[in-house]
Every structure is written in C-alpha cells, then in structure tokens.
Amino acid sequence: MDFSVLALRSALASGSLTSEALVRESLERIGRLNPIVNAFSQVYDMEALEEARACDRERAQGRLRGPLHGIPMGVKDLFFVADKLCQRGSAAYKDFAPKATAPIVQRMIDAGSIMIGKTTTTEMGWSGSGCSEFYGPTRNPWNPERTSGGSSSGSGAALAARMVPFTLGSDGGGSVRIPAAFCGVFAMKGSLGRVPAWPWSATEMLSHAGPMSLSAKDSAVLFNVVKGPDPRDHQALPDDGADYTVPQSLGSLRIGFAPSLFGFSVAPEIDRVVRQAVATLSATLGVDIHMVAPDWQDPIRIFETLWVAGRGVAYGAQTDLSAFGSGFRGLVEASAHYNLADYLSAAKARAEFAGSVHALFEDIDLLLLPTVPVEPFAADREAPAGFTSPSAVLAWTGWTPFTYPFNLSGSPAASLPCGLTANGLPVGLQVVGQRHADALVMAFCQQAEDHIFQNKIPPLVVAGDKAGWGTPSNPTAEKSSCNSTGEHS
Template sequence: MDFSILALRSAIASGSLTSEALVQECLARIKRLNPVVNAFSQVYEVEALEEARACDREAAQGRLRGPLHGIPMGVKDLFFVADRLCQRGSAAYRNFAPKATAPIVQRMMDAGSIMIGKTTTTEMGWSGSSNSEFYGPTRNPWNPDLTSGGSSSGSGAALAARMVPIALGSDGGGSVRIPAAFCGIFAMKGSLGRVPAWPWSATEMLSHAGPMSLSAKDSALLFNIAKGPDPRDHLALPDDGEDYTEMRSVKTLRVGFAPTLFGFDVAPEIARVVNEAVGSIARGLDIDVRPVAPDWSDPIDIFETLWVAGRGVAYGAQADISSFGSGFRGLVEASAAYDLGDYLSAMKVRAEFSGSVHVLFEDIDLLLLPTVPVEPFSADREAPEGFASPSQTLAWTGWTPFTYPFNLSGNPAASLPCGLTAGGLPVGLQVVGRRYADALVMAFCQQAEDYVFKNKIPPLVVAGGKAGWGTPSNPTVEMSSWNSTGEHS
C-alpha cells in the first residue's frame, strides 16, 4: 500500500481504496510495531473504524469531507482534543482531558482526516530526545536501540514505520525537525504564527505547530489546510494566500550553504551526506549554491533563559512538582535562578540575534545546512554518550545548535531527508528561508526531494518478541521492501 497522502487521497476518491481498509492496515501496523517502537500512547481503534465506515458511506454517495477524506493521522499528545486524554508525557496530567480541540487538529478533521491515536512526546515537550519517564523511550524504526528524536518523538517514529501517513507535531527548538532528520521523514516549522498554536504556551515566542509527513509534496497539501489565523492565537499570521503545492521556478534563487554554524563539529558521516546532497540538488535544479559562514554568536544562553524561565515559572506554580519526571522537574527547579531582569535581557538579545539572521537573508533567499550535526544515539539518553553539553539543565540544546536559532528568529525551516550514513541511518538537510517565505521553502523542498534520497531503502520495521516487545539490545527486525513513496511491494 502506497502511504503517500496524495496517492491515498486519489485512491479513496476513485473508490479503489476504502477508508476502512486503510484504517485497518494502520491499526494492524500499530499493533505489530508499537510495542517496540512506542510511537503511540493511545490508540482509538473502535472510534477510528466507526469514523472510517462513515467516510466510506459518504464517499459511496459522492460526498467527500475534504482533501483528507478518510485518511488517518496521529496527533502529538501535547495537542488538545476535546474529551480525549492529553497526558503531555507527564504523570501530572495522567487523567487530564480538555474540553476543546486545538486549531490544527480541528482543521485536519474538518478536511476529513481521522484521528487514530495520540503520539508520544517528552514531558511538556521539554527535550529534543525521545526519552520519557512516563511513556518509556520512543525508538527509531531504522534501529530500535536509537532515539527517534523529540519532542515530536512518536509522530516521527510513526511516520517512519508507516503506522500512519499523517502526523501532527510542534516545534519550540527543533521538535519536528529533529525527529524528521533522525527518522528520515519531512517536516517544516513554518514562520512563527503561520499555523496557529493553542493553548497558550509560556514559550509562545518560540513555539510552532505543524504537520509531519513522508514527503514535502504531502506536507505542502497539509500546510494549505493548517495555515491561517485563529482568534485564540494572538500571534497567528493572516493566510498568505499561497498554494504550497504550486511548483514555481527556483532557478533564480540565491542559495547559501553553511556546512556548520558556531564552529560546531559535525559528525563526519552527516557532513558527507549533506555535502553530497547539496551537490546533487545544485546539479539537479541547475542552481548556484555558494558557501556562507554566518558570523553569529551561538544564542544557546538566550534560548535556555527563555525556555527554562518561561516553562519553569509557568509549571512551577503548581503546589507539588514531585509528579514531574526528573528532567522536567530539574527544569522547573532551575527556573528559580532567573529573575525578571534575566528574562527581559534575553528578550532584548533575542531581538538582536534575530536581526542578524534576517540581515543574512538580504543576500540569499535560502540557507542550507545540516538539520542535526550528530547521528541518532541511544534511545534512553538525553545526549550522545560522552557528549559534554554547555547547558547543565538542557543537555539536548548542546547537540541541536542548528535548530533552535530559527525558533528564536521565527524563520521557516524544514528538514528534508537527504541520504543515509554508512551505517544506514537517515540524515536531514535543513532548508531555511526568510521570514514569511514559507511557500518558497516548501516549493524548493518539493523539487529538491526528487534529487536526494530517491533510492530509499526501507526503515527497519521492528517485529515484536514474545509479548510484542523484544529485547532492545537485540531487537527482532523485519526488513520489508518499500519503494520511494513508502509503498510495500
């Protein structure tokens, strides 16, 4: 079955595929693979099948709900869905069920998508790894010993394992782009406010909501549905009026390539794959790519102040923080070291840093660089073994120096799968545009993906052990044969 959203949409519209059959296939894959990958925290089997049958009855009458009619999705367990548990990866919210639905979820449902379950996340989305004391670690389908990346951990893993064709994620420091890079899928963080984010976040100046998918072509359709204002998000942008599926010319673009930022050492295999991908794109699209070396200072201290002070103070107001996991509890405790002056100073320096980013885009239209400079590491760790992070509180920011800067600046930034390391792990190429040029980033990615990662090998699809789990250090792995769109052959 082809898991491309565009192919599924066409098959359902033509009647060659029923929504019920598609949902059953997804549920079967979740049942087989989730005990090892741990991508879903909740699965709504009965409700999803009922909704699929309703979609099929409507389709038989010539009525389609929208462009995603009958196509299942996974929803990150930070997004509110009315009367569904939203545990946020935390024992503190084990029984929390909101009464309203987040705008991005509602828009996907209104377009016809069926929520099949909630996907795992780190506690309150605090970390870029996939380690969770509440759910247990989410594992990378390419190698279950390794992290899928976070904080949209389950959404990235579920897509890579072809459990669903659509997943929703959020990104406050790289949280859709990190799992996209580690899991070999596509995700874009739009300009700040491009997709409305609700409910309010203490890090609203950093936080983005967005779809994740197997390809840029699929995500272009999803962004058309997701973007546009919502009155509940005061930072939400007006709809830009762009059709993100439109294929525009990219030959006149000024494209810069930064092999690294801030002098960070990029893992040799990441560097090799990214360099080869940039060369392939330049030749395939017949564009000039020139090296750039931004002279920015690493804004890690700015990011940490906003991230720790904002989230820590907001959640630290709870009388008892003992129900939080150790990582997030440490963040809350660390927030006591910050005062209002620290916060305002960080906001000021953030504005200055953002200005330096925006100045770069006076000379170029797009910036290419690695999404993450390290390969996936052990699923039960917050950072690669032996890695010394400059942050005592946020170890993950030490190995994600290329993602959080663009949360601070608000630029659109995508992670495009661009090849495999010698060890068979996917690598992400980050594509960054000037503020509000989301459609341009998406157009470039759609055309570039035809020249990189075309000869995809399949994810390592994990088969369970006796109880459907298997031993992480010696997992049972089943290699399936997939084509470049994820079709099983």
Template sequence: MKEVSTLIEPQPSSMPTVIEAAALVRKGCMTPIRLTELCLATIETHNSTLNAFGDVYADVALEQAWTMTAELQRGQARGPLHGIPFGIKDLFSTAGLRTTRGSLTALDSVPVQDAPIIRRLKNAGAIILGKTATTEFGWTGASTSRVFGNGRNPWDPALTSGGSSSGSAIAVAARMVPAALGSDGGGSVRIPGSFCGAFALKGTLGRIPTWPWSATEMLSHAGPITRTVRDSALLFDILSGPDPLDHQALPAPDESFLARCDQPLNPLRIGFCPTLFDTPVDAQIAAAVEAAVGNIARSLPVTVSTLKPAWQDPLATFETLWVAGRGIAYGKALAQQLDQLDPGFADLIRRSAQYSLSDYLQ
C-alpha cells in the same frame, strides 16, 4: 537505551502518502475503512517495539471510517483529507480525548475543546487515529518518556528516534499513518524527522495557529511530519490562517503552498554553513551533509556558497527563553510534583527560578 537487534524495514509501498491516499479514496480505489484498518494493523505489529503511539482510538476511528465510507458512496466528502488517519502529538488539545503531554502529572487530563489545528484537520475530513508519544511537555530533543516508553528508530530500534515529537516521526517513518502532527521549539519535529528519515518542517511563528497559548509558544510552533514535501505543503494549506484563539496567527498566505510546488524553480543562491557557531560536527555527519548539498547543487538551478556568518551564538538567548518560558508555563503548577517529573525536566523547572520576567521579555 536497551539494545534491540530486530530491524524493522519500513515498506515503501505499504502505506500511501497523504496525497496518494486522498486520490485513492476519492477514486474509490481504497475506502477509509481499508486505510484505517491498514494503519491499525501496522500499529499492532510494530508499536510495542517502537513506542510511537500512547492512546489508539481503534473503535472510534473505525466507526468514523465506516461513516465516511458511506458518505463517499452518497457522493459526499468533508474535505481534502476525507477518511485519512492521522497521528496527533500528545501535546495538542483534543476534545474528549486524553492529552497527557507526556507527563505522569497529567494522566487523567481530558480537554473539552480542540486546538485550532485539530479542528482544522477534522473539518478537512481527517480521522484522529491516536495520540503519539512525546517527551514530558516536549522539553527535550531526546526520546525518553516515563509515560510512553523510550521512542525507538524504525530503521534500527537499538537507536533513538529523537524528540520531542518522537511518536509522530516514528509513526510516519514506520508507515503506521500517512502523516502526523508535531511541534517544534528547539528542533522537536526536525530532530526526529531527520533521525527517522521523514520530512518535518517547523512553520514560521503564527503560520499555524497555536492554542492554548503559553510562554513557550514564542519558540514552539506546530508543524506536520510527512513522507514528502508535497504532503507537507498540502497540510500547510489546510492548517494555516488566522484564528481568534491565537493573537499571533498570520493571515492566510496569498498562494497555495502545494501549487507553489508545481511552479518552476527560479535560480537561487543558497548559503551553506558547515560549522555554524563553530559547533563541533562529527566527520561522518559533515561528509553526509556535504554530499547532500552537492546533490542539490547538481540537480537544481541553484548556486551554493559556503559561508561563515559573523553571528553571535544565540545559545544564551535561547536558554533564557526556553528555561524561563518553561518556568512561567509550568513552574507554579508543578512545584509540588517535581518527584513525578523526568529528572531533567524537574531540574529545568528548578533552574527557571533563576530568571525573572524581565529576563524573559528582554
């Protein structure tokens, strides 16, 4: 990655969190217009360096913000996210808005229907500000992209943001938006979230409906990227629940995730495995994680036990699901376009031919 010496220090007070923004808008202390303008100004300042957003819908977003501001003046609100701008990972289908999936093979792809997660965001009052960068079809945890440019870390642009939900994590950490949507098959919200210092949670399979469905969705689930746990809890409340487009979607939870955040924490036992599957860990990383675990143990009613589970390394199983799933989902459609793909993804498509449907189903 080309070295960039200029550091970008995200300003803690420059962008409200989702819950803060909702309260400010509801009380009339900040209008959707002002909030959207703040987001667009921050994107204008930093996006050329960080490569968080591909398409930004400034005119459409501002028009929606004006409409929503007028609605509030009439005492109307569409939902708990009324007038709050969001970034959307460019893997999610957005009706009438280009969805490239980070690939040169899909630059002109415009879905005619929103994914359930997008529909629910809109119904809650969110403004879709733009599509955030992703690696090609979300295939890798790096941040490389021929479509968007390599994702750079807001804290030090000489470093990577991680991926594949690189743009969403960058956008939240750099205070471009209060929150963004990502998806995660093998770490694709957790990796960039941890690299960029944002809160990223991969939901349980079926917790947030997925559509359109493909063979990769057994591993890949949607999840928000936010700055706080409470913001994530609110978004899981809004986005969770069954949907006729997803046969794996779970019933709505019995209790609000956000309400659960306000309940006293019962004593818990936490298992800590510093060397899971005997994977080598850098000494600095190990020390940082152990320090964080120590802070948790001192500040919460928990007992931490160091464990070494006798689990079989799941890498071979994951490799089969990941590679074979990608082949089933994209192999036939992209077979004649391998020269346009990221070389690593093209190699993955070639390797997928080694697996049978039986291998995948087992």
C-alpha cells in the same frame, strides 16, 4: 501499500481503496510495530473504524468532507482534543482531558482526516530526545536501539514505521525537525504564527505547530489545510494566500550552504551525506549554491533563559513537583535562578539575534545546513554518550545547535531527508528561508526531494519482524529514566 497522503487520496478517489481498509491497515501496523518503537500512547481503534465507515458512506453518496477525506492521522499528545486524554508525557497529567480542540487538529478533522490516536512526546515537550520517563523511550524504526528524536517523538517514529500517512507535531526548539532528521521523514516549522498554536504556551515566542509527513509534497497539501489565523492565537499570521502545491521556478534563487554554525563539529558521516546532497541539488536543480559562514554568536544562553524561565512562570508556583519526571522537574527548579531582568535581557537579545538572521536573507533566498550534526544515539539517553553540553539544564541543546536559532528568529525551516550514513541511519538537510517565505521553502523542498533520498523505507518496516528488539514499551511498563546529563538510570 504506498502510505503517502497523495497516493492514498488517489486510491480512495478511484475506489481501489476504502477508508475502512486504510484504517484497518494503519491499526494492523500499529499493533505489529508499536510494541517495538513505542510511537503511540493511545489508539482509538473502534472510533477510527466507525469514522472510516462513515467516510466511505459519504464518498459513495458523492459527499466529501475535504481534501483529507478518510485519511488517518496521529496527533502529538501535547495537542488538546476535546474529551480525549492529553497526558503531555507526564504523570502529572495522566488523567487530564481538555474540553476544547486545538485549531490545527480541528482543521485536519474538518478536512476529513480521521484521528487514529495520540503519539508520544517528551514531558511537556521539554527535550529534544525521544526519552520519556512516563511512556518509556520512543525508538527509531531505522534501528530501534536508537532514539527517534523529540519532542515530537512518536510523530516521527509513527511516520517512519508507516503506521499513519501523516502526523501533527510542535516545534519550540527543533521538535519536528529533529525527529524528522533522525527518522528520515519530512517536517517544516513554518514562520512563527503561520499555523495557529493554542492553548497558550510559556514559550509562545518560540512555539510552532505543524504537520509531519513522508514527503514535502504531502506536507504542501497539509499546510494548505492548517495555515491561516485563529482568534485564540494572537501571534497567528494572515493566510499568505499561497497554494503550497503549485510549483515555483527556482532558477534565480540565491542559495547559501553553511556546513556548520558557531564552529560546531559536525559528525563526519553527517557532513559527508549533507555535502553530497548539496552537490547533487546544485547539479540537478540548476541553482547557484555557494558557501556562507554567518558570523552569528551561538544564542544558547538566550534560548536557555527563555526556555527555562518560561517554564518557571508556568509551573514554578506549584508546591509539589513530585508527579513530574526528573528532567522536567530539574528544569522547573532551575528556573528559580532567573529573575525578571534576566528574562527581559534575553528577550532583547533574542530580538537582536533574530535581526542578524533576517539580515542574512538580504543576500540569499535560502540557507542550507545540516538539521542535526549527530547521528541518532541510544534510545534511553538525552544526549550522545560522552557528550557535554554548554547548558547544565538542557543537555539536548548541546547537540541541536542548528535548530533552536530559527525558533528564536521565527523563520520557516524544514528538514528534508537527504541520505543515509554508513550505519544506515537517516540524515536531514535543513532548508531555512526568510521569515514569511514559507511557500518558497516548501517549493524548494518539493523539487529537491526528487533527487535525494527518495522516501526510503526502514528495514524494520520491510521485514515486519520485531524479533530481537526487546520487550514492548508502554505507559504501564517499567519506565526508562533519563537525567539531565543524558545518563540512563
């Protein structure tokens, strides 16, 4: 079964597929593959089947809830859903159930989607790996010994494993783009405020919400549903009025390609695959792609101060941090080393860095670069073995230098699958646009994906064989622990 949103919409509309059959297929795949990859933390099987039957009855009566009528989704376990557990990957919130639903979730439900369960995340979304002391590690369907990336860990893995047609994720420093790159799926972080984010986050100036899917074409449909303001998010942008599914001409685009940023060493296989993809796009799309070398300084200290100090504001007043995992607890404890002057200085520096990013787009329309400069590494680590990070607190920022800069600038940035390494692991091509040029980024990605990678399926899914990959990981199993250096303990 083709698990893309567009294919499923067509099958449901033609009557060749029912919502109940689709949800049963999702549940079967979750039951078979979740013990291997640990993508879902909660599954609402009976409720989802009841909703599917209701969708089938309504369709038979000629009534559709919206463009996603009867299509299941997974929701990252940071998003509030009324009266459902929102554990946030933390023992501190293991029994927390909010009384309201986040705008992005409600819009998908109103469009007819069926929430089939919650997907795993790193604790409070703090890290870029898939390692969780609460859920256990989330594993990569391309090789379950490797990480899925994070913090939308389960959302990326569930998609790659074809458990659901789409998922919801959040991105404060790369958290939809990193798992998209590692798992070979598509995700775009829209411009800051394009999709409303609620409830309030201590890093609201960095935080984005959005869908993840198997293709840019699917995500175009999903963004049409979720974009637009909500009064609960004071940063939310007005709807840009664009239909992201409508093709745009690319012929006159000025596109820059940066093989790296900040002098960072890109793994040879990542570099090879990305360069090959860029060459293919230049030839097949008929666009001018030229090398660029932005003279930006790595904004790691800016990001670290906002990320760490913000967590201190939100959680530092708690006298007992013992319920939090070691990584997140270390982050909160480190926040004590920052003062108001540090925070305001970082906010000022962030504005200056964002200005330098915006200035680049005076000369180009799109920037292409690797999403992540390393291959997926061991599932129980925060960073590749032997890897050192310039941040003593945030080990993951040392191997994600190409994602967090565009959270600081608020730019739209997508990760597009562009090929496989010699190890058979996916590589992401990052496509970045001028702030508010979300429709252009999406249009480019939709045309580009026809020529690179083309939605390959992990061998694990093809084989349907979990033998040899160890015992299931779940919230009640023995937990794996990752410290701030990435060492497994």
